[in-house]
Amino acid sequence: MSKQLHENIVLYDKKFAPFIPYSEIKERVAALANRMRKEYEGNNNLVFLVVLNGAFMFAAELLGELDVNGVVSFIKLSSYRGNSTTGVVDDVLGLDCNIEGRTVVIIEDIVDTGITMQHLLDSLKKKHPARVDIATMFFKPESFRGNYEVKFVAMELPKEFIVGFGLDYDGLGRNYKDIYKLVNERG
Ligand code: 5GP
Ligand code: MG
Secondary structure, eight states: OOOOTTSOEEETTEEEEEEEOHHHHHHHHHHHHHHHHHHHTTOSSEEEEEEETTTHHHHHHHHHHHOOOOEEEEEEOOOEETTEEOSOOOOOBOOOSOOTTSEEEEEEEEESSSHHHHHHHHHHHTTOOSEEEEEEEEEOTTTOOOSSOOOEEEEEOOSOOEEBTTBOBTTBSTTOSSEEEEOOTTO
16 A cells, blocks of 8 residues: 555655645646647647656656657756755756757756756757746745746745655655655754
């Protein structure tokens, strides 16, 4: 039997409490897919760039609902260690399709400060896409410091550290389909 949402989970030394059930995630993603379908229907030059590892569940759910033609490609970049941003951003790895002149839709798990996404946008622009849009499962408006548009957001979050639905704490927690939030040790 799978874990019930009312139970806490423990990852290493940290406790995480139930926060957002998968049923709500599914609804939010379906609503976002409806908005995105209107935007991209009839666009014959679409490339979906899924940012691994975190976006794998969101991408599967979103692309399954979207029903438009597009190439799906997977890239990797990482700037996050544990639960705080290091500010160190690795290169974009694994981009194996030509994006020149095409509409690129980045599929990301979460935009927090926006620094990681800024780096990705900068590298992609060097390859001359016609346009780059961002679709993210989660967005933290209070943390965001970017000056670009985060066009498609499935759900806004307060400043909490979450795991589940693809999001990890040092490699653990990604496989839970519900979202859990870090329980502050100080209460
Ligand atoms: P940013 O550069 O926007 O501050 O951070 C983006 C990256 O930080 C995300 O791609 C993700 O890997 C990580 N991140 C930010 N907030 C969270 C969170 O609440 N939970 C987890 N697991 N990762 C987060
Ligand atoms: Mg990510």
